Amino acid sequence: MLRTLDRRRWAGLALLLALAALAVTATVGTPHVLPTWVRLPVVGAFVLVGPGLATADPQVRRLGPAALVAVSVAWSVLACLAVLYAGAWSGVDALRWLAGGTAVVAWVRLARPGGQRPR
Amino acid sequence: MLIPSSAAERPRTTAPPVGWAPLALSVGLWSVGLAGGVDWRAMTDVGLASVLPVVCLVALGVLAVGQAVAIARRWTAVAAGGVVALVLAVHATPTLLYGTLRYAWAWKHLGVVDFISRTGTVDPTVDALSAYHGWPGFFALHAMLAEATGVDLAAVGRWWPVAVNLLVVALLWRLAGVVSTDERLPPTACWVYVASSWVGQDYFSPQAMAFVMYLAVVLVLVRLTGRRRASVPGAGPSVGAVRTGIRAALGRVGRVLRRVGRPRVSALGVVPLEVYAMVVAIAASHQLTPLVVAVTCTALVLTGYAATGWLASASVVAGAAWAATFAWPLLVDNADELAQVGSVQANVDGAVVELAAGSPGQAVVAVAARVLTVAVVALATAGVVQEWRAGAWPGLAVLLAGSPVLLIGMNGYGGEVLFRVVLFALPGLALLAGMWLVHRRSGTVVGVLVGVAGSALVGGLLLAHLGNERRYGFTPEEVAVSLALYESAPVGSLLVEGSRSYPGQAVRYDGLTYVPIDREPVAGRQRVLADPAAVLGEWLGEGDHTGAYLLLTRSMVAETEASGSLPVGGLASIDRALRASEDFTALVRCPDAVVWTLSSLAPRLPPVEVGGC
DSSP, X not given: OHHHHHHHHHHHHHHHHHHHHHHHHTTOTTTTSSOHHHHHHHHHHHHHHHHHHHHOOHHHHTTOHHHXXXXXXXXXXXXXXXXXXXXXXXXXXXXXXXXXXXXXHHHHHHHSTTOOOOO | OOBOOTTTTSOOBOOOGGGGHHHHHHHHHHHHHHHTOOOGGGOBTTBGGGTSOHHHHHHHHHHHHHHHHHHHTTBHHHHHHHHHHHHIIIIIXXXXXXXXXXXXXXXXXXXXXXXXXXXXXXXXTOSSSHHHHHSOHHHHHHHHHHHXXXXXXXXXXXTHHHHHHHHHHHHHHHHHHHHBSOTTHHHHHHHHHHHHOOSOOOSSSHHHHHHHHHHHHHHHHXXXXXXXXXXXXXXXXXXXXXXXXXXXXXXXXXXXXXXXXXXXXXXXXXXXXXXXXXHHHHHTTOSSHHHHHHHHHHHXXXXXXXXXXXHHHHHHHHHHHHHHHTTHHHHHHTHHHHTTTTOHHHHHHTTSOOTTTSOHHHHHHHHHHHHHHHHHXXXXXXXXXXXXXXXXXXXXXXXXXXXXXXXXGTOOGGGTHHHHHHHHHHHHHHHHHHHHHHTTOOHHHHHHHHHHHHHHHHHHHHHHTTTTHHHHOOOHHHHHHHHHHHHHSOTTEEEEESOSOSSOSSSSGGGEEXXXXXXXXXXXXXXXXXXXHHHHHHHHHSSSOSOEEEEEEHHHHHHHHHHTSSOTTHHHHHHHHHHTOTTEEEEEEETTEEEEEETTTGGGSOOOOOTTO
């Protein structure tokens, strides 16, 4: 049972990190590595669920996808505002900071033994 | 946290294949109706209902009946599908028909996104749309999306009403599950919500995003932190219970006040961090929603539906702190609006549409909106009375429906406060109305009530929500001309507009000075109509502007005729007069839009290039 839980948690972490990496890849290159019709769903999917999956309490996640989307969008807004008010706005940089922050938080939360956020 | 229901012990049933037939038939009929072609440009002043094929109206009828049957039979999946189908019918249809982003303010929001992308900053002192620069969360997010993906946000924004309404419905469904064990309540409340949501704040806007977050905050709080049940059997508001409740509330206030100045980190752990993230994101994205969040969170804490006093403090502090820091220049400029706090009459006066001023069709639309609101409030009131008499006081739903009313005493919000009250109260009203429709009733009675009420609400919605489409929908030609004008006009130009209802200010909006004819004083409008060439020649010729333009569009004509700000044919008469005048040159003319300038200025202005015109 414990091994199953660990596998599930690691699989979830891997998927989330992959989504974050893909979102960052979407911003790479001129011309971009990925076409627009791929970049929008990839980045959109990441913004809509990535930060929420990384940060949200399991009980919050169980409230359904709409709650998860609201949480994800909230964190995305805060990340964008931080970049905006830092004085060096770049949408690409904002996405990279968001993806990086999401990956770090996800790693810290999900890779920690027990996978629980300290209270 | 649930109302015990006579339906609680009955298992959810799975719909047989025939149970899906009405839903499938209604979707098919609606699709056939749209595929057959709808000449939406032929809309009258009652909006989209005037051009919808009869088969589409039949589809709505079939959908309403099918939904009633599904709810009565507890076919939850079918009922959920019915709610989704209604969302698509109401909110996806304009998107599919017009092919462009609907509603002028959505285009203005694109302009603020464009400002951030161009300048890398926000400027609360800018002349136009300055309020958005004080609360830029929504715009910064979309600037990121646009820059990172290269997407045309106008194409994405077209689908916002569908996405927002689906998210709201999903959250409301969960909230309904909190307040009742009756599995018929979630689909019923969601059906009532969609069928009575005429306010139309679900377009590409900060309000829509903040509204979704507001509902998510409420759901997380009551579901995860509430200390008391969402409704309390046998604890209706008798005098003794009210007295007890007041004492308990005052006790909680005292405990909250005693905690101020002695922060305890552990207290933050009671409420999920996600709630605070959403509260701050709301505070940074919209002016009004933080007030609603603060009022609602405070009410939830005082009544025990949410756990910690810090939440109430944080929700108030977040909004106030943002306004006092990043939005301070705007607060100073709008200090007179702050003086309206507490003045209910002043705040309401600007919000009520004068029925006599507009066209007959628009009067019908306005009346439909009022009737729809009254109907939902009546159903909700009946729900409160029914639950109270049954000994199950629906406290949470009453709180959600009632707390937004306090907005009326706070701010006029530019004449829109009543619309925002309806917006925020509607989820609570829908829950209460749903309770009246389904609680303690047999399947047959539920089916009849939901069928009749649902059909009536949907019919009213067609007028109330889609009744202004003649001025909210824009043709591709209008969009092309407007964008071309904004992209070519030199910074420092003057733009005289027939009205503000057009796809404008979407790019480089900060470089122009705007004069909408329909917002001039009555005497000024009369002067323009009496001698357009002379008066507009004065306006365009005076001042130190680098360029000067007059823009007239089909949607402006619709707007001015519907609102009565200009007489029927007023803008058309202006266009005719300028055509007959040698002092004016049309830089570009398409079937639905024309850009005029002074003939003396035309040679030195950049061309306004629009393909196909």
